Amino acid sequence: MKKLAVFGATGSIGRAALEIVKxxxxxxxVLGISAKTNLNLLKNLAQKFKVPYLVVxxxxxxxxxxASLNYSAEVLWGDRxxxxxxxxxxxxxxxxxxxxxxxxxxxxxxxxxxxIVALANKESLxxxxxxxxxxxxxxxxxxxxxxxxxxxxFQLLNKEPFSNIEKIFLTASGGPFYKxxxxxxxxxxxxxxxxxxxxKMGVKISxxxxxxxxxxxxxxxxxxxxxxxxEKIEILIHPQSIVHALVKLIDGSYLAHLSWPDMKIxxxxxxxxxxxxxxxxxxxxxxEIGTLxxxxxxxxxxxxxxxxxxAVREGxxxxxxxxxxxxxxxxxxxxxxxxxxxxxxxxxxxxxEFKINFQVKEELEDILxxxxxxxxxxxxxxxxxx
Amino acid sequence: MKKLAVFGATGSIGRAALEIVKxxxxxxxVLGISAKTNLNLLKNLAQKFKVPYLVVxxxxxxxxxxASLNYSAEVLWGDRxxxxxxxxxxxxxxxxxxxxxxxxxxxxxxxxxxxIVALANKESLxxxxxxxxxxxxxxxxxxxxxxxxxxxxFQLLNKEPFSNIEKIFLTASGGPFYKxxxxxxxxxxxxxxxxxxxxKMGVKISxxxxxxxxxxxxxxxxxxxxxxxxEKIEILIHPQSIVHALVKLIDGSYLAHLSWPDMKIxxxxxxxxxxxxxxxxxxxxxxEIGTLxxxxxxxxxxxxxxxxxxAVREGxxxxxxxxxxxxxxxxxxxxxxxxxxxxxxxxxxxxxEFKINFQVKEELEDILxxxxxxxxxxxxxxxxxx
Numbered sequence: 001m002k003k004l005a006v007f008g009a010t011g012s013i014g015r016a017a018l019e020i021v022k023x024x025x026x027x028x029x030v031l032g033i034s035a036k037t038n039l040n041l042l043k044n045l046a047q048k049f050k051v052p053y054l055v056v057x058x059x060x061x062x063x064x065x066x067a068s069l070n071y072s073a074e075v076l077w078g079d080r081x082x083x084x085x086x087x088x089x090x091x092x093x094x095x096x097x098x099x100x101x102x103x104x105x106x107x108x109x110x111x112x113x114x115x116i117v118a119l120a121n122k123e124s125l126x127x128x129x130x131x132x133x134x135x136x137x138x139x140x141x142x143x144x145x146x147x148x149x150x151x152x153x154f155q156l157l158n159k160e161p162f163s164n165i166e167k168i169f170l171t172a173s174g175g176p177f178y179k180x181x182x183x184x185x186x187x188x189x190x191x192x193x194x195x196x197x198x199x200k201m202g203v204k205i206s207x208x209x210x211x212x213x214x215x216x217x218x219x220x221x222x223x224x225x226x227x228x229x230x231e232k233i234e235i236l237i238h239p240q241s242i243v244h245a246l247v248k249l250i251d252g253s254y255l256a257h258l259s260w261p262d263m264k265i266x267x268x269x270x271x272x273x274x275x276x277x278x279x280x281x282x283x284x285x286x287x288e289i290g291t292l293x294x295x296x297x298x299x300x301x302x303x304x305x306x307x308x309x310x311a312v313r314e315g316x317x318x319x320x321x322x323x324x325x326x327x328x329x330x331x332x333x334x335x336x337x338x339x340x341x342x343x344x345x346x347x348x349x350x351x352x353e354f355k356i357n358f359q360v361k362e363e364l365e366d367i368l369x370x371x372x373x374x375x376x377x378x379x380x381x382x383x384x385x386x
Numbered sequence: 387m388k389k390l391a392v393f394g395a396t397g398s399i400g401r402a403a404l405e406i407v408k409x410x411x412x413x414x415x416v417l418g419i420s421a422k423t424n425l426n427l428l429k430n431l432a433q434k435f436k437v438p439y440l441v442v443x444x445x446x447x448x449x450x451x452x453a454s455l456n457y458s459a460e461v462l463w464g465d466r467x468x469x470x471x472x473x474x475x476x477x478x479x480x481x482x483x484x485x486x487x488x489x490x491x492x493x494x495x496x497x498x499x500x501x502i503v504a505l506a507n508k509e510s511l512x513x514x515x516x517x518x519x520x521x522x523x524x525x526x527x528x529x530x531x532x533x534x535x536x537x538x539x540f541q542l543l544n545k546e547p548f549s550n551i552e553k554i555f556l557t558a559s560g561g562p563f564y565k566x567x568x569x570x571x572x573x574x575x576x577x578x579x580x581x582x583x584x585x586k587m588g589v590k591i592s593x594x595x596x597x598x599x600x601x602x603x604x605x606x607x608x609x610x611x612x613x614x615x616x617e618k619i620e621i622l623i624h625p626q627s628i629v630h631a632l633v634k635l636i637d638g639s640y641l642a643h644l645s646w647p648d649m650k651i652x653x654x655x656x657x658x659x660x661x662x663x664x665x666x667x668x669x670x671x672x673x674e675i676g677t678l679x680x681x682x683x684x685x686x687x688x689x690x691x692x693x694x695x696x697a698v699r700e701g702x703x704x705x706x707x708x709x710x711x712x713x714x715x716x717x718x719x720x721x722x723x724x725x726x727x728x729x730x731x732x733x734x735x736x737x738x739e740f741k742i743n744f745q746v747k748e749e750l751e752d753i754l755x756x757x758x759x760x761x762x763x764x765x766x767x768x769x770x771x772x
Binding site: 004164168236237243246250256257258260262265268270281282283286287290291293294296 | 424531541542545546550555622623629632634635636637638640641642643644646648651655661662663664665667668669670673674675676677678679680681682754
């Protein structure tokens with residue numbers, strides 16, 4: 001029986017995880033769930049699974065939730081609540097389904113306590129990959145990727161000695177604008193940009209998929225997770241999103257992992273610690289799909305890809321700077337302060353012009369502070385530039 | 387240093403194997419090679435690798451070869467020669483690249499001596515799968531598949547617990563006539579039929595690929611090799627021959643193995659006992675290939691597929707009967723005694739009408755005798771029917 005905490009329980013990752021838990025009550029017990037503000041859904045989930053520890057964004061919501069529950073639970077709140085839940089001694093495994101830099105908090109504290117962290121939060125590895133790996137090494141904590149591409153890579157790489165691997169390939173659907181002429185990018189509205197062709201996801205990640213910044217972050221994550229040289233990590237455009245990752249072996253052959261785009265598969269693989277279980281997912285029949293296509297990514301049209309590779313090469317917090325800038329720039333696009341085509345422009349400008357003006361200790365507080373500083377810097381850039 | 391015997395050294399499998407040996411002289415030593423009648427090539431290979439044991443088809447060829455060699459070697463001949471080479475104590479691993487039922491001889495004797503048999507010969511498993519597995523179990527001998535599809539399956543199945551596997555898929559190019567209307571099958575000539583669209587192979591196997599009988603035999607082989615229920619073994623038509631096999635897991639995802647159609651990959655995987663080594667094969671770039679397609683196989687148009695499944699269900703030497711009949715029927719087609727569309731007709735007729743009229747002990751002699759009996763029976767059928 002694995003004892004879980006699900007961070008971001010009301011988001012797409014959290015809901016999928018709880019669907020799995022519901023099907024396998026003999027395998028999993030949920031001891032904690034968190035949500036930002038979706039109090040109704042959190043309450044429903046809490047009552048359904050009789051979850052003893054709950055976390056919400058602030059004290060007010062915590063009181064409201066506590067008062068409305070039909071059973072007695074510990075209701076925590078804020079960053080402190082995230083921390084407290086992540087270090088509870090009775091919990092084995094944390095699923096981090098929170099998006100944004102906040103996801104780093106439970107990841108960091110969970111790893112500090114040597115826990116297993118099933119990580120769907122991109123920002124943690126992009127902004128603090130080195131730190132998290134260092135901690136995991138010290139404490140025996142484990143990071144298990146839950147992103148579909150990284151889970152697929154993890155599954156494939158587990159199966160071959162490291163020295164047999166020549167290259168790794170992350171696939172990308174290409175997003176909704178892969179075939180659109182670049183001169184029309186200026187007219188792309190937020191309404192159109194959030195419609196991802198194959199995956200159902202949150203707003204921020206949908207925009208990141210449209211700019212391919214998301215795939216850039218995934219390259220950074222892969223580099224951190226698998227300790228693999230950047231020049232051997234490639235992207236393949238694969239609009240059907242059926243093949244999630246490929247590994248090229250030194251004998252010239254490839255291993256691939258395929259499925260319908262359904263997060264339940266990577267989540268279950270992580271929660272079960274690499275057992276496989278039957279899942280309520282759509283049946284994949286290749287003869288029905290018929291055609292799988294692959295293309296080279298277009299680095300000219302999608303400069304965010306180039307920025308990601310450059311940030312890794314640059315090192316020294318450049319991936320964090322890129323990620324923080326992206327949060328601000330995507331918000332600005334969603335608020336119609338800047339046009340879609342300007343997203344990479346402001347990212348590149350931040351990367352070039354932001355200077356770290358204090359001694360960053362590789363610890364949580366400094367990283368969160370630096371992230372804020374970059375956000376503020378990019379906000380100013382956007383205000384001035386738009 | 388692995389000590390090898392390469393049976394069928396002058397055929398496509400044997401030549402590919404010796405190319406690998408040439409690139410890795412520190413890994414492999416060739417102690418024996420055999421060929422049927424291609425004396426010139428056998429002599430060249432023998433001299434190049436200074437092979438101490440050689441086998442040819444008959445005494446006359448043996449004498450001729452012995453006289454022409456520029457070094458001293460033991461030259462054996464006939465079935466007895468195949469047997470003697472296969473049981474030499476100093477040899478670890480036999481590669482069986484002989485086509486036809488003759489390939490069973492070294493396979494059988496090698497396994498009896500507990501050797502590792504890298505098996506590219508289809509007939510061995512189709513005609514005597516049960517016997518070979520029984521012997522391997524007794525002696526600790528190992529069968530490693532070298533057929534590309536089975537090697538791919540072997541690689542994929544090695545990576546997951548048996549209970550995680552829901553289905554296995556063998557891919558098939560579909561051969562040259564997959565899109566041809568069935569009413570035109572009567573006009574297909576041997577010259578056209580031997581031109582396989584993706585693989586370069588011998589004549590018999592090229593015809594078997596055109597009728598899809600080859601894929602049917604592969605289903606039988608897979609069933610024997612992997613002890614997998616027949617109803618969970620499926621065929622997918624995949625004209626590009628890039629994905630060689632897929633394994634469907636219980637969580638709804640698939641693992642796949644991909645490469646250019648090049649036998650050096652499965653041969654090297656077997657010869658190295660599942661290490662991987664760099665190979666002189668064409669580089670596979672999925673973005674250059676662009677499109678991979680998959681279709682359901684057409685059992686109406688290609689009744690040989692149905693016959694293979696029926697033969698496994700029937701059991702009791704039916705796969706052997708099908709295979710023996712096929713040797714005769716394919717020869718008759720190549721000699722223009724029957725038309726292409728009649729191939730499955732004579733196979734089915736043999737399956738239905740051939741009666742085993744003696745007590746078959748599951749031993750080599752009886753199996754070879756039964757095979758001959760079926761061949762004679764089908765010859766008579768063809769003579770009468772054409």
